[in-house]
Amino acid sequence: MRRRRLLLAGASGVGALIMTLGLGWWRSRGDVQSGSSLMPLPIGEMSFTLTDHRGATVKPSDWIGRPAIIFFGFTWCPDVCPTTLGDITLWLEELGHDADRLNTFLISVDPERDTPEELAAYLSNFDPRITGLTGPLGEIERAAKGFRATFEKIPRGDGYTMNHTAGVLLFHDDGRFGGIVDYHEERRFALPKIRRVLK
Incomplete structure (x- = not known):
């Protein structure tokens, strides 16, 4: 518990330092441009098969009937991902038992x-209600296409990093798109958006 709180505090500190980057959903490099009519598809219209961090097979049809929070990221991410997962953890804690009704997913953009x-x-290190998803690159690309997310492998030094959409996507229990929480959006704005899809 202490380790998780230290990680959350550290992630929040890093997030404050890079807040000026403005990595919101529509502003991330390579994302859909502001004002575009391209919005995420309803979950029921998506088709992909991924594996969760417990080894179970997951399809979007499994999600219908519960509101969903979706975030694209990867475990080697130095700042945006731990900051966002820290934020999601705090949101879920504040929502209390209502958060148990949510499907909350991190979809990895780095299956390698x-x-x-x-x-x-x-x-x-985060809230246990967050489920990680991975799978073959082609399936992750299919998922990203349905959610209108983007990601790109960027060589760096002797390795690589991943550039990716930074917003948190919200969906109603019937699979309809319910909105976006921008990167590092204040909790006083983020929580009402989540509560709307919980209704």
Whole structure:
């Protein structure tokens, strides 16, 4: 518990330092431009098969009947991902038992490194209601296309990093798109958006 709180505090500090980057959903490099008519599809119209961090097969049709929070990221992410997962953890804690009605997912954009085991270890630092998803690159690309998310592998030094959409996507229990929480959006704005899809 202490380790998780330290990680959340550290993530929030890092987030404050990079807040000026403005990495919102429509503003992330390579994302859909502001004012575009392209919005995420209803979950019921998507088709992909991924594996969760416990080894179970997951399809979007499994999500119908519960509101959903979706975030694209990866375990080697130095700042945006731990900050956002820290924010999601705090949102879920504040929502209390209502958060139990949500499907909350991190979809990895780095299947080369993010095995189910790697995701499980990483997510142990955050709220246990967050489920990590990974799978073949083609399936992740299909998922990203349905959610209108983007990601790109960027060489760096002797390795690489991943550029990706930074917003948190919200969906109603019938699979309808319910809105976006921008990167590092204040809790006083984020929580009402989540509560709307919970109704």
